[in-house]
Amino acid sequence: MEKTLCAFALTFLVSITLLWAQEENYEWKRTYECRLKSGSIVVDGSGDEFAWQIAPEVGEFTRFQKKGDLVVEHRTTAKMLWDEDNLYFLISVDDPDIWSTMTIRDKDCLCLEETIEIFIDPDGDGKDYAEIHINCLSTINDIWIPQNNFKYHDGSPVDWTDLYAWTQEGMQYAVMNHGTVNNKDDIDNGSVFEFALPWKGFGKIAGTANTPPKPGDVWRINVNRYERSRNGDDNVELSGWAPLDLRSYHVPDRYGFVTFTDKH
Numbered sequence: 001m002e003k004t005l006c007a008f009a010l011t012f013l014v015s016i017t018l019l020w021a022q023e024e025n026y027e028w029k030r031t032y033e034c035r036l037k038s039g040s041i042v043v044d045g046s047g048d049e050f051a052w053q054i055a056p057e058v059g060e061f062t063r064f065q066k067k068g069d070l071v072v073e074h075r076t077t078a079k080m081l082w083d084e085d086n087l088y089f090l091i092s093v094d095d096p097d098i099w100s101t102m103t104i105r106d107k108d109c110l111c112l113e114e115t116i117e118i119f120i121d122p123d124g125d126g127k128d129y130a131e132i133h134i135n136c137l138s139t140i141n142d143i144w145i146p147q148n149n150f151k152y153h154d155g156s157p158v159d160w161t162d163l164y165a166w167t168q169e170g171m172q173y174a175v176m177n178h179g180t181v182n183n184k185d186d187i188d189n190g191s192v193f194e195f196a197l198p199w200k201g202f203g204k205i206a207g208t209a210n211t212p213p214k215p216g217d218v219w220r221i222n223v224n225r226y227e228r229s230r231n232g233d234d235n236v237e238l239s240g241w242a243p244l245d246l247r248s249y250h251v252p253d254r255y256g257f258v259t260f261t262d263k264h
């Protein structure tokens, strides 16, 4: 009888653990099938190409700094495509007040103002991932992150100048703003950001990933956003595709699972 009770308790415990694990996956896991591009894409900040029209969106973005209140006030949508040369992004933000002052690449974190941030861990090992920022003035930060504890692989602290010195070689990018930039007296519609990232441009960040990927390969990717009031009142909305529920975007084990397919 005692053994039976023990077995029952163990089964119950395992079931609860499995249920918890399923819920954990349900809540956090985001997946996307990245399709092969159909026809040409011009990187101009307009998603009017046929390829973009038929590409699916990754899904709703959620804000993550407020537990229990994940619905964003400012909507963001994202799509991805690929071909043998590039990984493409089309990211669209609703924004009633488009603003930024930073114009120099790789100088200061664009997160101090408003920015879109793409995180890419090609081989999904949680190390050597790319962080690419863009703002409405088409200013770029492209940054190599060796590990999310901001240490090199030998354990020594990172030199941020070295990290910012990494370049996504050959990256094309463009922004189209629908509204007036840096004019708070009217209401804007938002901005569209378009990227083509050459596979070879990932360099050391690719790790063990195939470049270009093979159909079926999975890369870990997230797209995040800082939407910020410019009144200096600390009113900021942090949101992302893969919800992190933390005050950091550097959680590579929770980035979305992007599977490359040869379907169009």
Ligand SMILES: [Ca+2]
Residues within 6 Å of the ligand: 041, 042, 043, 044, 045, 046, 047, 048, 049, 194
């Ligand atoms: Ca375009």
Ligand SMILES: [Ca+2]
Residues within 6 Å of the ligand: 095, 096, 097, 098, 099, 114, 227, 228
């Ligand atoms: Ca804004």
Ligand SMILES: [Ca+2]
Residues within 6 Å of the ligand: 106, 141, 142, 143, 163, 164, 165, 166, 167, 168
């Ligand atoms: Ca750089």
